[in-house]
Amino acid sequence: MLEISDVTVAYGGVIALDKVSLSVPEGSITAVLGANGAGKTTLVRTISGLVKPRHGSVMLGERQLVGRSPEAIARLGVGHVPEGHGIVSELTVDENLRLGGLWRRDRADQRVAIEEAYELFPPLRVRRGVHASNLSGGERQMLSIGRAMVARPTVLLLDEPSLGLAGGLLAQIMQRLVALVTERNLCVLLIEQNARSALSVADSAVVLSMGRVELRDTAERLAGDDALRHAYLGF
Amino acid sequence: MFRRSTLARHGLFFLGLAILLLLLTSFVFDPYTNYNVSEVAIYAISAAGLTVLTGINGQVSLGHGALMMIGAYTTSVLLTWHADLPLILMLVASIATTGVAGAIVGIAGARLRGPYLAGATLALAVALPQVPSHFASVFGGNQGLSISPPLPPAFLGANFAPEEWLAWIALAAALITFFVLANLVRSATGRRFRMVRDNEVAARLSGIDVARTQVLAFVVSAACAGLAGSLFAYWVSGTSPGGFTLNLSLSLLTAIVIGGLGSLSGAVLGSFILVYLPVWTGGLTSSVNLSSNVANNVPLAIYGVVLIVAILVFPRGVAGGVASIVRGATRTLRSSRATGALPAAPEAPSQ
Amino acid sequence: MRLFVIYTVDGITNGMVYAAVALALVMIWRATRIINYAQGAMAMFTTYVALVVIRHGAPYWLGFVIALATGMVLGALTERLLVRPVEARPPLNAVILSLGVLILLEAVAPMLFGGQTQSFPVPVSNIDLVLGTTQLDISPFDIFTIGAVLVAMLLLFVIFQRTTLGLRMRAAAFNPEISRILGIRVGRMLTLGWGLAALLGALAGMLAAPAVYLYPSNMDEVLVFGFTGAIIGGLESPVGAVTGAVGVGLALSYVSGYLGADLAPLGGFVILIVVLMIRPQGLFSFGRQRQV
Numbered sequence: 056m057l058e059i060s061d062v063t064v065a066y067g068g069v070i071a072l073d074k075v076s077l078s079v080p081e082g083s084i085t086a087v088l089g090a091n092g093a094g095k096t097t098l099v100r101t102i103s104g105l106v107k108p109r110h111g112s113v114m115l116g117e118r119q120l121v122g123r124s125p126e127a128i129a130r131l132g133v134g135h136v137p138e139g140h141g142i143v144s145e146l147t148v149d150e151n152l153r154l155g156g157l158w159r160r161d162r163a164d165q166r167v168a169i170e171e172a173y174e175l176f177p178p179l180r181v182r183r184g185v186h187a188s189n190l191s192g193g194e195r196q197m198l199s200i201g202r203a204m205v206a207r208p209t210v211l212l213l214d215e216p217s218l219g220l221a222g223g224l225l226a227q228i229m230q231r232l233v234a235l236v237t238e239r240n241l242c243v244l245l246i247e248q249n250a251r252s253a254l255s256v257a258d259s260a261v262v263l264s265m266g267r268v269e270l271r272d273t274a275e276r277l278a279g280d281d282a283l284r285h286a287y288l289g290f
Numbered sequence: 291m292f293r294r295s296t297l298a299r300h301g302l303f304f305l306g307l308a309i310l311l312l313l314l315t316s317f318v319f320d321p322y323t324n325y326n327v328s329e330v331a332i333y334a335i336s337a338a339g340l341t342v343l344t345g346i347n348g349q350v351s352l353g354h355g356a357l358m359m360i361g362a363y364t365t366s367v368l369l370t371w372h373a374d375l376p377l378i379l380m381l382v383a384s385i386a387t388t389g390v391a392g393a394i395v396g397i398a399g400a401r402l403r404g405p406y407l408a409g410a411t412l413a414l415a416v417a418l419p420q421v422p423s424h425f426a427s428v429f430g431g432n433q434g435l436s437i438s439p440p441l442p443p444a445f446l447g448a449n450f451a452p453e454e455w456l457a458w459i460a461l462a463a464a465l466i467t468f469f470v471l472a473n474l475v476r477s478a479t480g481r482r483f484r485m486v487r488d489n490e491v492a493a494r495l496s497g498i499d500v501a502r503t504q505v506l507a508f509v510v511s512a513a514c515a516g517l518a519g520s521l522f523a524y525w526v527s528g529t530s531p532g533g534f535t536l537n538l539s540l541s542l543l544t545a546i547v548i549g550g551l552g553s554l555s556g557a558v559l560g561s562f563i564l565v566y567l568p569v570w571t572g573g574l575t576s577s578v579n580l581s582s583n584v585a586n587n588v589p590l591a592i593y594g595v596v597l598i599v600a601i602l603v604f605p606r607g608v609a610g611g612v613a614s615i616v617r618g619a620t621r622t623l624r625s626s627r628a629t630g631a632l633p634a635a636p637e638a639p640s641q
Numbered sequence: 642m643r644l645f646v647i648y649t650v651d652g653i654t655n656g657m658v659y660a661a662v663a664l665a666l667v668m669i670w671r672a673t674r675i676i677n678y679a680q681g682a683m684a685m686f687t688t689y690v691a692l693v694v695i696r697h698g699a700p701y702w703l704g705f706v707i708a709l710a711t712g713m714v715l716g717a718l719t720e721r722l723l724v725r726p727v728e729a730r731p732p733l734n735a736v737i738l739s740l741g742v743l744i745l746l747e748a749v750a751p752m753l754f755g756g757q758t759q760s761f762p763v764p765v766s767n768i769d770l771v772l773g774t775t776q777l778d779i780s781p782f783d784i785f786t787i788g789a790v791l792v793a794m795l796l797l798f799v800i801f802q803r804t805t806l807g808l809r810m811r812a813a814a815f816n817p818e819i820s821r822i823l824g825i826r827v828g829r830m831l832t833l834g835w836g837l838a839a840l841l842g843a844l845a846g847m848l849a850a851p852a853v854y855l856y857p858s859n860m861d862e863v864l865v866f867g868f869t870g871a872i873i874g875g876l877e878s879p880v881g882a883v884t885g886a887v888g889v890g891l892a893l894s895y896v897s898g899y900l901g902a903d904l905a906p907l908g909g910f911v912i913l914i915v916v917l918m919i920r921p922q923g924l925f926s927f928g929r930q931r932q933v
Contacts, residue, residue: 401921409865410914414910424901424903543740583752591752593744593748594749595741598742598745602738
């Protein structure tokens with residue numbers, strides 16, 4: 056269970072997140088929606104430790120994440136798939152995947168995990184020796200998610216995975232994601248501007264605006280309520 | 291309006307300072323002190339030039355020792371040809387040759403930034419001192435050239451101390467240099483220097499010819515180094531490659547860091563420390579009876595530590611310099627506003 | 642013709658020493674975007690340490706190993722204690738910091754070891770070999786120099802390209818933020834990077850000392866030439882750095898031989914300026930033009 060309480064983040068004089076609270080239960084996907092600049096990416100970066108909040112706490116089960124370094128948080132099982140893929144383009148596909156679980160002691164299981172990533176995203180297997188800079192947008196997204204999975208995380212933070220992806224590919228990846236969530240009991244936080252696609256896979260949703268939680272509801276209700284959808288999500 | 295009143299203010303200040311120094315050197319200081327005072331003035335001229343280049347225009351130069359060498363050799367070579375050439379002419383000649391060298395380096399370095407420019411000027415500082423050894427017939431090889439110190443004019447009397455005369459010359463040169471630079475720094479040109487340092491892209495967008503600005507800054511600072519070099523030759527009564535090692539360039543950099551990067555008065559403070567620190571530590575180490583190996587290197591070790599500590603201790607970089615502690619809180623505010631801190635990376639996140 | 646061969650061999654041998662320094666500079670640049678101007682002074686220092694060890698009766702090789710180990714420690718400590726705070730700051734800070742370390746080391750060395758020029762022993766003869774009646778223009782020490790740097794390069798290649806440690810170090814250098822969220826302790830990788838770079842520098846110091854002798858500023862020129870080689874190579878490419886450095890070694894050797902030894906450093910300066918003016922991103926870097 057990922058529990059975010061009262062998190063406030065400020066840069067200089069600007070408040071990026073204002074007392075944001077939400078919980079992500081195990082085995083579920085929570086969508087975080089909102090316009091550009093609403094604070095969605097800041098939220099994810101705060102959880103993964105790249106940003107230090109002014110107040111608030113982020114609990115992973117019994118453990119407090121605030122104050123720990125990003126490396127430490129990753130080693131506690133938080134997988135962060137950053138906005139824009141964040142693959143290391145100078146390395147090959149295989150090297151990128153291996154990066155995912157390098158800190159793990161269990162080498163044998165790591166090899167298994169890498170194989171599973173190739174199973175999850177077969178197109179990567181064909182390109183395993185290729186430099187990541189030569190991948191297409193969709194392949195990069197697959198690589199990024201696969202890499203995060205190699206570490207066998209308990210929490211998965213996905214920042215705008217749909218960016219640059221065509222509809223069919225996006226749907227495929229989302230489906231695999233849903234399967235993974237149930238298989239492995241993951242807590243998934245899904246940041247998306249493409250609210251429609253996010254709501255189709257999420258269990259619950261939170262709408263951020265100017266750093267504040269404006270609305271929180273189940274995905275079904277939010278998708279179903281036309282008025283709400285129009286008001287907050289514009290469709 | 292602004293120009294005239296600044297000039298007048300500066301003029302009065304320097305005039306007053308000139309009179310004060312005249313009185314001190316004539317009636318208070320003994321010849322040995324005058325000798326040291328000349329050295330301070332000489333370094334101050336060079337440091338002031340470096341301040342303009344590095345502190346105000348943001349271009350790191352590790353080659354100012356080499357530029358001083360050009361000035362010193364110009365004067366020495368000319369005097370070796372013709373011992374009677376007037377001092378003023380020698381100063382001007384040195385300024386000219388070193389200024390040209392500065393233009394060349396400036397043009398070559400106009401596109402270089404930060405570590406690249408530092409590396410290129412480092413290469414110059416290491417390479418140039420070896421050239422005189424090669425053209426030994428002109429430059430006197432490793433022994434170098436000797437020249438006579440400037441003689442006081444007859445009307446001052448036969449017993450007028452040459453150290454005092456040299457101090458007058460050096461101080462006059464320093465006062466004039468600082469007067470010119472102080473006005474330059476406050477002028478539109480000075481503003482352009484700072485703008486290019488703080489944000490090159492913005493400067494270019496507002497119509498400033500960045501390359502020309504960079505070259506001008508180099509020429510100005512090189513001219514100062516040339517003047518200092520020429521005076522240095524008179525002060526030492528000669529020139530040899532050994533006087534212009536990399537240590538000189540590094541010491542000058544240390545001087546302006548100590549004084550506060552970008553502050554002209556700081557350049558004076560730094561030069562003062564540059565000259566007197568070895569004197570003080572020399573006294574200390576001889577009383578403690580340390581070996582000469584240790585004693586001679588104490589000032590340098592202190593410079594190294596000062597540079598390291600200055601960088602580590604000042605969170606915004608070397609904005610105020612070590613001297614700001616000495617000058618107190620209000621002066622710190624004023625110097626960091628006027629000199630402008632090193633362009634700090636914006637703290638904004640990659641949102 | 643004979644002279645040309647001599648100059649060429651000299652050039653390559655010296656070039657390999659510069660290559661070690663160039664590699665060290667490139668490693669640090671890729672990891673932390675800093676030029677370590679103190680790399681030469683560090684190498685000088687570790688060579689002095691080796692001399693002390695050897696003078697106390699230890700064999701050359703023990704001194705050699707101790708020099709390299711000391712270098713590694715010195716580099717790691719410098720990164721951890723001095724450089725870490727300035728890594729995120731504007732570049733001028735790191736420039737002045739490394740110059741401070743340079744000045745400090747060159748002042749402390751004579752305090753600890755004496756300031757007079759000293760000779761340095763060689764592990765194998767540095768007299769040119771004779772094959773039958775022909776005098777070859779290369780000595781065992783020359784061969785050792787070239788070989789040692791080649792071995793070092795090979796080891797580094799293996800470490801970086803074939804081990805998980807190397808993968809971590811590369812990732813930390815290419816993209817520190819992503820590496821962090823993947824659980825890589827980027828700080829440690831940087832420290833290790835500086836340590837390895839200083840080890841390379843220490844190697845260069847040991848190889849240079851017999852020829853240039855040992856005195857506090859003996860590595861100043863070697864640093865400058867290594868820097869020139871790295872710049873020519875483009876600062877991003879280890880292969881470029883080595884090629885550039887060997888090129889510099891050759892060019893300087895020819896200038897020194899045909900024009901005069903005192904002019905060699907000036908020749909180096911001219912080469913550096915010319916390359917920086919024509920192709921500031923280096924002769925070997927392709928792709929992004931770097932704002933130099």
